Amino acid sequence: MKICTRAYLLGMLPALGLATLLVISLGLGRLADLEATLRDRGNSLAHYIAESAQYAAVSGNLATLEPVIERVRSEPDVVNLAIYRNDGHHLVGFGDLPPRLSLPLRDVMVETADHVAFSVPVKIRVLPMEDPFFPNAGTEASEREVAWVQLVMSRAGNKAIAHHMLLQSLVIVALGVLGTYALVHLLALTGIQPLMEIIEAVRRIGGGDLGGRLPLRAKRELRDLEAGVNQMSEALASHHQEMVARIEAATTELARQKETAEQANQAKSKFLAAASHDLRQPLHALALFTSSLKQSVAKPEQRFLADKIEASVNALEEMFAVLLDLSRLDAGALEVRREHFPLDRLFERLARDFADQAQDKGLRLALRPTSFWVHSDPVLLARVLSNLVSNALRYTATGGVLVGARRTGSQVRIQVWDTGIGIPP
DSSP: OOHHHHHHHHHHHHHHHHHHHHHHHHHHHHHHHHHHHHHHHHHHHHHHHHHHTHHHHHHOOGGGGHHHHHHHHTSTTEEEEEEEETTSOEEEEESOOOTTSOSSOOSSEEEOSSEEEEEEEEEEEEOOOOOSSOTTSSOSOEEEEEEEEEEEEESHHHHHHHHHHHHHHHHHHHHHHHHHHHHHHHHIIIIIHHHHHHHHHHHHHHTTOOOOOOOOOSOTHHHHHHHHHHHHHHHHHHHHHHHHHHHHHHHHHHHHHHHHHHHHHHHHHHHHHHTHHHHHHHHHHHHHHHHHHHHHOOSHHHHHHHHHHHHHHHHHHHHHHHHHHHHHHHHTOOOOOOEEEEHHHHHHHHHHHHHHHHHHTTOEEEEOOOOOEEEEOHHHHHHHHHHHHHHHHHTOOSSEEEEEEEEETTEEEEEEEESSOOOOO
């Protein structure tokens, strides 16, 4: 969650919660006051009518109640008034009794969701008659119930006031929220917005953009922080330019040294390629001398020594040929001569050349016969396979070496397997 969003929530949620609590508390208190007022007013009216109806209930002169009834009719929230005798006979009244209120009511107060009903007895004071023979007997007055008053008041007025209060509360809460939003927005512009700009500037610097600068428009500590970020950006930009210049200089020097080394390597390769004919002549002569020596010796030990010399000369000539071919390859002077030839012929030559070496080490050299024909340079391919077989025999202590070929689409894959230490990745 972004800092600006948190600031708005921290500023507005407490204000909204406090306003809601105040509205609920004040609203409930106001509604309780309205209910208490309605009950007090209804109870007062019912007692007032009961006192006014004493004479009419006893004398039957109901006309004396008309001013009282008209006054009660003009009171707000009064929906029903009825005066009954003790036997349940209806004397006078107005309005219809709500359907949920039973008729007649004898409870002091009955409440429903929409109405409040009051029932007050009409009592008269009965004075005792004096007895001349017993002057002290029965001298206390008594009250006798002759009728009762039923008054029903509606809660519609209170509900209308509650609805009006709810609308007012919502308006007040909305205004409070808007005021809080404006205050938080002002604080965000003066405090949080510069901080967000500083965070964004640091993020750009971390991404490699060192050219941006912050405007110094914050106050107090944030202004010092903005100045510090600008100084850091300038220092990093200067250091970056210096490092780029050093890297460019080092790259130029490395390129120059690489070019010098490549030129020297190419010169060496060209020299070896050009001098290969002259360098091979002594080896050819040595091979001829060794062959003549074998023909001139007769003793077995001399012939054995001559065979070893001939094998060493052949190996030296093979290694020298490979070295010269690599030099010619580096110099671009090696000519590849492709032709179609049977691969089995190359395998037979490998078996013939390395049979003695495998036998001397006690290894088994196996070359699987194949009927594949390939299109390649037979000389170069033979040297590649000779190097692989020679290395396999050299670094294998026990077991053997297997050479085989398999078809892969339109190509042939030649593989050399051994039980030695293998070639590092």
